Amino acid sequence: MAFESSVRAHDSRMHGCNLYNLASNLQLCVPKEMGGTVVILEERRSAGTEALQEAKMRAELEVEISAAQCAAATILPSDVSPSIDDEFFTSQLTKQIAELQETISKIVQAYHVDVYSIAVVYRNSTIYSAGLVDTPFRIGSITKVFTALGPLLLQKQGVNLNLDDPVKKFLPSFSVVDPDSVHAITLRELMGHTSGLPRDLCAGFCEPDLSEEDSLELVAKMQLARPPWSFLPVYSNLGFAILGHAWEKATSPRKTWSKFLKDELLGPLGMHHTGVPVDLDVEEVELAPGNMYPYLANYSIGWQAPCGDMYSTALDLAKFLKFLLHPTPLLTYEAIREMTHPTTVFPDTSSGLTGFALPWELIEVIPSGTNRSTTLITKNGQLGTYGSVIAFHPDSQLGVAVLTSINATSIAAASQIYELLGIKIMKDLIPAVQSVHSNFISSLYSGFYVCNQTDPVVSAHLKKYTTLQVLGGSISVSTMTLDKNLVANYNVSLVQNGSHGFFTGSRSLVLKPGREQHAFWSSPGPCFAMASLLGSRPEIARPNFPGSVDLYEFQFEPEAKLLQWPALGGMCYKS
Numbered sequence: 382m383a384f385e386s387s388v389r390a391h392d393s394r395m396h397g398c399n400l401y402n403l404a405s406n407l408q409l410c411v412p413k414e415m416g417g418t419v420v421i422l423e424e425r426r427s428a429g430t431e432a433l434q435e436a437k438m439r440a441e442l443e444v445e446i447s448a449a450q451c452a453a454a455t456i457l458p459s460d461v462s463p464s465i466d467d468e469f470f471t472s473q474l475t476k477q478i479a480e481l482q483e484t485i486s487k488i489v490q491a492y493h494v495d496v497y498s499i500a501v502v503y504r505n506s507t508i509y510s511a512g513l514v515d516t517p518f519r520i521g522s523i524t525k526v527f528t529a530l531g532p533l534l535l536q537k538q539g540v541n542l543n544l545d546d547p548v549k550k551f552l553p554s555f556s557v558v559d560p561d562s563v564h565a566i567t568l569r570e571l572m573g574h575t576s577g578l579p580r581d582l583c584a585g586f587c588e589p590d591l592s593e594e595d596s597l598e599l600v601a602k603m604q605l606a607r608p609p610w611s612f613l614p615v616y617s618n619l620g621f622a623i624l625g626h627a628w629e630k631a632t633s634p635r636k637t638w639s640k641f642l643k644d645e646l647l648g649p650l651g652m653h654h655t656g657v658p659v660d661l662d663v664e665e666v667e668l669a670p671g672n673m674y675p676y677l678a679n680y681s682i683g684w685q686a687p688c689g690d691m692y693s694t695a696l697d698l699a700k701f702l703k704f705l706l707h708p709t710p711l712l713t714y715e716a717i718r719e720m721t722h723p724t725t726v727f728p729d730t731s732s733g734l735t736g737f738a739l740p741w742e743l744i745e746v747i748p749s750g751t752n753r754s755t756t757l758i759t760k761n762g763q764l765g766t767y768g769s770v771i772a773f774h775p776d777s778q779l780g781v782a783v784l785t786s787i788n789a790t791s792i793a794a795a796s797q798i799y800e801l802l803g804i805k806i807m808k809d810l811i812p813a814v815q816s817v818h819s820n821f822i823s824s825l826y827s828g829f830y831v832c833n834q835t836d837p838v839v840s841a842h843l844k845k846y847t848t849l850q851v852l853g854g855s856i857s858v859s860t861m862t863l864d865k866n867l868v869a870n871y872n873v874s875l876v877q878n879g880s881h882g883f884f885t886g887s888r889s890l891v892l893k894p895g896r897e898q899h900a901f902w903s904s905p906g907p908c909f910a911m912a913s914l915l916g917s918r919p920e921i922a923r924p925n926f927p928g929s930v931d932l933y934e935f936q937f938e939p940e941a942k943l944l945q946w947p948a949l950g951g952m953c954y955k956s
Contacts, residue, residue: 433480446798455776457868458821459504467506477813478509481806485511489806492798496786498695501806503814504778505707507699516785517692518669520769522618522763524691525740527642528625529572533716534645535631542631544569544719551627551900554597558604566609572739573622573724574614577605582619589683593626595686602884602906614725614737618688621740625687638687649702649711657686657694658948659816663875668692669767669786689764695782702773721758721775744772746804748811749770757807765777768799772807822867823860825899825939830856830953832873838950849878851951854883856944858890858934866890869903869935875949884949888933899937 408953458465481501489497498512535542548555557578570576582599582710592671600623600721608616623637632641639657647655659664668679683692693701708717717923723743726736735756759772766787775856783803813890824894837850854873860866874883888903904911936945942955 413949456822467504470869471508473817498698500786502699502702502783505703515694517666517694518905519764519767520691520693521689521764523760523762523854524689525621526760528621528687529740531628537635540631548627550629556601564609571620574616574737575610576621577607577609577618578617579606589681591684621688622685625719655697657690690873695784698782746808751810770799770803777811819860830944831956832953834952835950840948848878849949851949856953901935903933
């Protein structure tokens with residue numbers, strides 16, 4: 382019996398198509414360029430309404446032809462197996478660590494670096510260290526990261542403090558010349574360099590004994606460099622000096638910013654070789670040698686200390702990086718995410734710097750041997766020719782701390798060296814670690830699953846009750862090495878309300894909340910499509926529809942080598 386078919390999509394335009402046989406007398410044309418669009422088949426027949434109705438029932442099967450494209454659905458081993466030991470992974474990185482040693486040796490020799498300290502962390506382990514790892518170095522603006530943690534720690538302790546509180550709530554005498562606005566500068570704006578405040582209070586260093594009252598009087602005479610929340614932020618040491626002295630007023634009993642951080646963060650983390658040079662509670666320490674400006678070793682920048690006065694060791698910073706990758710009860714994952722979330726994204730990324738967080742600097746890099754960029758969360762610091770950088774990459778659970786003290790001919794030359802070391806280490810290690818992760822994830826889920834014929838089930842989906850029976854088919858699950866995300870390619874034969882058809886397509890898998898449940902959402906197409914679809918899952922968006930299940934939820938039982946497709950009643954076993 383002759384028939385013709387057409388496809389109606391969102392834009393109603395026809396493209397070249399792939400043909401799929403839904404039954405012996407029914408063919409479906411799916412536009413090649415539709416991505417993940419759901420299509421509806423309309424059949425025109427001269428055989429009467431009964432045949433037409435049958436064709437429309439067959440067409441109720443959603444058919445999606447799409448490559449799973451979103452690489453944001455990365456899965457960490459700890460997400461699905463929290464108890465697995467670090468040694469399981471670090472034992473597979475022996476070759477990369479040996480190569481790392483060779484790379485570092487070449488760089489420090491080429492740049493005549495005699496005084497340095499390096500520590501590399503993975504998950505909860507320090508996997509590499511070199512140089513004067515127990516010797517304190519001045520860390521300059523890395524101090525800002527610790528200062529920015531103050532408000533978050535106070536929030537965790539239940540103090541009545543919000544990042545969007547105005548500075549005046551804590552420093553009533555704070556003011557600045559701003560003729561164009563009545564905007565009240567907030568703590569968040571100070572943390573993200575979006576307040577518009579100038580870079581420094583004084584040209585060079587202010588007198589170390591300058592009081593808070595005198596400092597704020599100087600600030601009151603200054604004019605904003607940019608409007609708050611401008612698309613172009615203003616990096617401000619002054620802003621962080623004000624930030625530290627603002628939130629310290631919320632401590633109870635009252636403590637200085639440095640005493641609070643020592644008691645509430647550095648001490649609990651075991652960072653006993655980290656502090657500020659001039660602190661009544663910290664003895665004077667002997668810092669790393671080799672600086673062009675020896676007087677800077679124990680020099681304090683006074684009231685501006687919260688922006689850059691601290692010293693630390695590579696091993697202490699390794700403890701700090703582990704904390705950022707795996708927050709302790711001191712702070713939540715949510716707080717760390719808020720701190721590292723971009724507040725400014727630069728349209729020009731030619732320098733590699735893509736934006737600021739609170740107060741992190743986000744750097745785009747292309748890991749060695751790959752062609753896809755990723756973002757490092759970094760902060761560097763400089764005081765004289767003490768140069769330092771810390772960087773971490775949550776998706777690979779890696780972090781690095783590099784501290785240098787160089788008799789360089791210029792500060793610029795010194796900065797090139799510590800940044801080169803830190804970024805090179807991360808670029809080399811990220812693909813190696815992600816390959817190890819991918820292999821682990823693959824061992825749990827990847828494979829070719831053959832679907833058994835099942836008994837009919839009544840499935841509740843999108844406020845419709847449908848009778849479904851899987852007749853057979855297969856699901857192939859694989860990992861993308863660099864991104865560690867899972868992709869499922871499925872071709873399942875089934876009967877829906879008595880009509881035969883196929884589900885055919887490709888989807889990225891996103892781990893559902895709840896560790897060790899091995900349950901995944903799935904979505905097709907680019908990340909935008911995934912972001913749009915995830916929130917509409919029936920069990921989330923329609924909790925009052927009894928029995929509603931997600932059409933595209935997959936559940937794995939790795940030990941049984943089983944993949945279940947609950948909405949279809951599918952039971953597929955790894956062959």
